Amino acid sequence: MYLTNSIANTLFLALFFILYHKSFATPTILNVVDLGAKPDSKTDSTAAFSTAWSSACGSTNPSTIYVPAGRFLLKNLHFSGPCKNKAITVQVDGTLVAPLNYNVIGNVGNWLLFEGVDGVSIRGGTLDGQGAGLWACKMHGSNCPSGATSLGVSNSKNVEIIGLKSLNSQMFHIVINGCENVKLQGVNILAPRNSPNTDGIHVQLSTDVTILNSKISTGDDCVSIGPGATNLLIEKVDCGPGHGISIGSLGKDFDEAGVQNVTVKTVTFKDAQNGLRIKTWGRPSKGFVYNVVFQHAIMTNVQNPIVIDQNYCPGSKNCPGQVSGVKIRDVTYQEIHGTSATEVAVKFDCSKIRPCDQIKLENVSLSYRHHAPKSLCSNAAGTTTGRVEPTSCLV
Numbered sequence: 001m002y003l004t005n006s007i008a009n010t011l012f013l014a015l016f017f018i019l020y021h022k023s024f025a026t027p028t029i030l031n032v033v034d035l036g037a038k039p040d041s042k043t044d045s046t047a048a049f050s051t052a053w054s055s056a057c058g059s060t061n062p063s064t065i066y067v068p069a070g071r072f073l074l075k076n077l078h079f080s081g082p083c084k085n086k087a088i089t090v091q092v093d094g095t096l097v098a099p100l101n102y103n104v105i106g107n108v109g110n111w112l113l114f115e116g117v118d119g120v121s122i123r124g125g126t127l128d129g130q131g132a133g134l135w136a137c138k139m140h141g142s143n144c145p146s147g148a149t150s151l152g153v154s155n156s157k158n159v160e161i162i163g164l165k166s167l168n169s170q171m172f173h174i175v176i177n178g179c180e181n182v183k184l185q186g187v188n189i190l191a192p193r194n195s196p197n198t199d200g201i202h203v204q205l206s207t208d209v210t211i212l213n214s215k216i217s218t219g220d221d222c223v224s225i226g227p228g229a230t231n232l233l234i235e236k237v238d239c240g241p242g243h244g245i246s247i248g249s250l251g252k253d254f255d256e257a258g259v260q261n262v263t264v265k266t267v268t269f270k271d272a273q274n275g276l277r278i279k280t281w282g283r284p285s286k287g288f289v290y291n292v293v294f295q296h297a298i299m300t301n302v303q304n305p306i307v308i309d310q311n312y313c314p315g316s317k318n319c320p321g322q323v324s325g326v327k328i329r330d331v332t333y334q335e336i337h338g339t340s341a342t343e344v345a346v347k348f349d350c351s352k353i354r355p356c357d358q359i360k361l362e363n364v365s366l367s368y369r370h371h372a373p374k375s376l377c378s379n380a381a382g383t384t385t386g387r388v389e390p391t392s393c394l395v
Contacts, residue, residue: 027062027087030055032072039070041097046075053079057117062087067125070094076108076148081117086158088117092125098150102134102170106145110152111170117156122164127151129169135195135219147171147197157181167191172199173218179206187214193241195219200242203229205257212236221246222272227287228257234264244274244304247292249312251285251326258288265295269338275305276333280326280351282311283319287326294331299338305366306333306346308356308380324351334362345373345390348380355379364388 030052037045049065049072056063062085074096098104098111105111111129114120129150137144147170153159157180165188166173173189176182189200200216203209204226210233216222222239225232225247239245245267247259269275276294280287299305308328313319328350345366350356359382366373366389377393384392 027064028056028059029064029066031066031068033068037067037072039068039072039094041071041073043073044075045072046077049074049077053077056088057081057083060084062089064089064091067092067094067096071097071128073097073099074112075099076105076110077112079112079114079117081115081156083117086119088119089121089123091123095126095128097128098130098148098170100130100133102131102137102147103145105148106134106170108148110175111148111150113152113154114156114159115152115154117159119158120156121159122161124163126165126167127169128167129173131168131170131191131195131198134170138196149173149175151175152177153182154178159183160185162186164188165190168195169198171197172202174201176201176203176206176209179209181208182206183210183212184214185210185212187211187216189214189216189218191218193219199224202226203232205229207231209233210235214238216242218242224248225259225262226250227259229259230261232262235266237267238270239267240270240272240300242272244269244272244277244302246274246277246279247289248277248279249281250289251280251283251287251324254285254325256285256287258290260288260290262292263295264293264297267296268298268300269302269305270300272302273304274307275299275302276336277304277307277309278328278331279309279312280324280328281319282313282324283322285325289326289328290330292331293334294336295334297336297338299336299340299366301339301341303341304344304347305338305340306336306364308348308350310351311349323353325354326351327354328356330358331356332360332362333364334360336364336366338366340366340368340373343368343374344376346375346393348377348394350379352379355381357381359394360385361388361392361394362386366390
């Protein structure tokens with residue numbers, strides 16, 4: 001039996017269409033070892049990773065950069081976009097290791113930076129910032145570099161960071177800056193309680209960021225929320241040791257973007273300096289904090305379980321005698337339970353020129369050495385619902 005030319009042409013075009021699109025959708029796999037990377041923790045593998053990124057970013061096909069088991073020594077890397085595709089996966093089964101000599105990357109800002117990308121997924125792996133030497137310099141030495149953030153994501157969108165472990169960053173572990181639609185899930189961050197400036201995750205000038213199912217133990221804020229953060233969800237995060245989940249510090253600059261629409265829920269704090277904190281510099285500012293919900297939090301031996309501090313003035317420089325201009329409004333604390341390590345479990349120290357208002361306490365139950373703790377308020381107004389312990393000082 002013979003096919004007519006019309007039918008034959010139709011079948012040929014259909015087959016070509018299927019094969020073409022199948023080929024088009026097949027992801028490109030780039031194994032960094034094949035490109036010269038050495039998993040021996042000693043050989044500089046920076047060039048191989050840079051080559052892998054150039055190939056992935058320059059491909060019109062979905063691309064995967066694969067990092068197998070082993071320890072790969074890397075200097076600072078800039079993964080720059082825009083790329084020709086919006087489906088790049090960085091799959092890490094090994095460990096990326098920063099130089100032991102902190103001066104190599106100590107003044108570059110970011111050890112690993114993704115900038116101007118769209119549709120990047122970072123999955124698994126460990127980042128070892130080897131920051132102990134720099135911490136010792138900062139605590140006991142002089143002429144120390146400021147330190148590098150281990151992983152920065154800047155001016156990007158549709159990014160996910162899944163199952164990443166970050167150890168001993170020189171400075172901040174992860175910074176999300178100027179981004180849209182970023183998801184962090186299953187992140188594990190570890191650094192000693194005395195490691196300076198090692199914030200776990202910092203978010204600023206970004207919208208639609210979610211942080212889920214993560215564990216953070218560090219020497220500074222577990223999560224810090226900077227100016228311009230909006231539509232932020234933090235859920236199922238364990239913090240401690242560390243300085244808590246902090247909005248701020250805000251108001252360092254006069255013309256500063258505000259923070260709004262933040263939800264923090266189902267979180268735990270253990271042996272932390274702070275629990276749920278908002279802090280602003282005691283100086284003039286156009287900044288603000290609106291519409292924040294802290295919900296379902298468990299405190300265990302936390303020094304300051306609930307705190308608003310609008311007189312932040314580290315080193316008593318550039319702010320003594322001034323008053324915070326940051327406006328804090330519509331903040332809800334709902335179902336907050338546990339133990340305070342200090343007698344003052346709730347402290348609202350607000351601006352006298354822009355008082356906090358619409359503060360809501362709903363079913364808050366905190367104890368101090370099996371006794372009722374205290375609450376302190378300055379320039380704070382709001383309401384209580386249900387059982388509230390310590391007794392509210394809101395007006």
